[in-house]
Amino acid sequence: MTSFLKSRKTIIILPIVLVIAGAGLLFSFSFKEKTVSYKNPVGGMTNIGDPFVLKTDGSYYMYATSAPTIGFRAWQSDNLVDWEEKGLVYDQENQAKEWASGDYWAPEVIHYQNKFYMTYSARNEKGHLQISIAESSSPLGPFKDLSTEIIKQEGSYIDGDIFIDDDGTPYLYYVKDCSENIIGNTHVSQIFVQQMSNDLKTLKGKPQLLLQPDQEWEGLDGDYQWNEGPFVLKHDKKYYLMYSANFYGSADYGVGYAVSDNPLGPFEKAEENPILKKDLKKGVSGPGHNSVTTGPDGKTLYAVYHTHTDPEAPSGDREMNIDKLYFDNGKLKVSGPTRSDQKITLGGK
Template identity: 40%
Template sequence: MNQFRQTAAAVLLAALLLLAGCGTQNPTGTDGTDDTQTPEAELVEIKNGVDRPGYYYENNLTDKAADPFILYADDTYYLYCTGGSRFSVRQTKYLNAWPSESKTILQLSSLGWAREKGWAPEVYAYEGKYYMIFSAQGYNDLHAIDIAVCDTPDGTFKPLSSTPFFAPTYSVIDGSLFFDDDGRIYMYYSKDNSTNTIGGKRTSQTYGIELEKDFSGVIGEPVLISTPEQEWELKSGSVVWNEGPVVFKENGVYYLLYSANYYVSEHYAVGYATSDTPLAKFEKPDNARILRGNGETVTGPGHCNILRSPDGSELYMVYHVHTVPPDTKNGRSLAIDRMVIRADGSIAVDGPSETRRPLPSGANGYRHVHDGFTATGEGEKAEFASFSSVDFLFDGIAKTSFENIYSMDEGGSVTITLDTPTALTSLMLYAPSLAEYVPATVDVEINGKYILRGLAFSSRLGSPVTATLSGLPEGTAVESVKVIAHLADGNEYAALSEIVMVTAREK
């Protein structure tokens, strides 16, 4: 009997221990679930830092500059423009601070052959010297192209000889140089419509020709590369233009930029064409026009050139514009805008812009983050889905209305995850230029730990709001960014058009 009681007690004890064990594994019930939750960490609110003017530039339509060309050399920008009887240069360390003073670097009277109308100078660094190409009207009334040389970009330039470098029996203007990666040099120019008639119309056409490497002359005969032919290029009646050529090479493709129509008209605009070789008829896409006025404040953008950012990661278009209507008394003004080559090889220009833009990447030690991250969206609300994509926020084009945007509902967001933690100094957030798409405010969350709340857009459409990250704890590297949009009263959409991430200044 005692043995039976001992055995029963042992069985009972084992059962109790088994139940106790089960209870340890499942303290909240028999279904194996755990309804306890770790409280979500509260975000630390930080204040937006000081918005530094040194980050930006703005096309203010007051910097007088016809046919502008900008050379970047020795951490300095040099601006050359059409000058009449002389050519001058202005220089600055910063694109957002051009001085009004200029320095004369060449007098037409010193050439011997030129009388007036010194136009469109361009300066290139080549084999330790600086070469300026330009056109002027000679005493025979024809325009010719000449080249002058100097040891510095702001010194006194001397012509290569006492006669113009290129002076055929017709007028030529807008000379431009292209240095190919195989060491060959090409000159592009406009055969001016003052001495060129095609099909009963006075016609400016673009030609190219190879040059000797020591600039002692030309090689071969000129090749026609562009002529006015698309509908938008034929708006000036019986006189038509393809002028102001500039050629550059990207991803093995030769790109031609040119201007069409009368330069003072509302139709003056920039187009492009491409070729597999530097001397051939360049092919224009169906609508080659990539830059035109808005009809409200800016008209006649044209005669452009190319400027690369200090770190080489971005392309910019340098050009001139008129106000609306054209102010022929005060002339043309300098404009600079980002230009991008899309994946399909087409060109887009973020302009003409009239609001703040970040300085080119590498300027003042600040760089832009172009890759090494992924971006996802949440809460998308798009009337036309093909016009809305997170990818559009990083395509370099901020100026838009309702295309190339990411459109969201209340509380919609964009999350950016960086491959490598990065020291960011700011984010510039752009909204479309249509008021009904502009968010009331945005919040910016960093690393899931910190947040800047209620960043409001300016009433000036197209202006960015900047999240300045100086409020982060010192040494904080950014791993993720979440931008949360809030609807403005009466709006159905809250959209962004561009996000620019700026790294901390390099020391």
């Protein structure tokens, strides 16, 4: 099924005057800047979660928890607003070895060394959640498993995020899931990192614990606590680790971030967390599990995240949202969550 969200396009005409020195000539012409208007949620898709957007070759591709019993679907757009479903891009039946029984969650895709690599988690035959790396020559797949047991430690692991540093070094950020990670009497989800081999098949060194719930907004009085959904970006030589806290099916699911001078940490959480949180008066429930992409103008950053489709009945039924992300004196900020009309600059010609 193909789903679209109709958009309103605006043209802004900016006069520009050019003077040629010494020639006594004056020319004037206009620069047309196109924009597209939207209102969250975007895309028209429901029953998805954990949206991740890849920008490559002038197009956007969105991957999400979308077909949890068999694999992952993808959507394509040229403007971040109007999306077309492209079908299954990872199908368990098309793998050389069908290792998972279901719970296909949180896919992310990067373009690296002329191929596309997907990280995802699923439940193995022993009942543990397990992270896998799959590859394809196209952002629309088909993705085939490359390394299905990249994490060797016991337990359940989810939410793999591959970050490639400026020097080309790859790192895998991931979550030790609270379903099996019990500290004292509390089930806790923690975020770890390890360097990857250049072929993305194996991990190097020991797991480095980066984040675990320790801020008041993260539900510290609960028997289950979460820091999950890591996404790393770099700005002015600092590393920003965005993450989600609280239960994904709760209105209190939200986004925070931490900062470090090193991709392996230590990371310090921002005092102003959370930077995305519920606003039930606007109808916003559970904004979380985000990724970040660059707008069509090539410079504006956008946070991509999900919210609950029905704020009065929070659940795994979620929708995609986008809002501007920016840095202000070293602090990471999101202009959202919004439910009013917004505009995306498409660039001029």
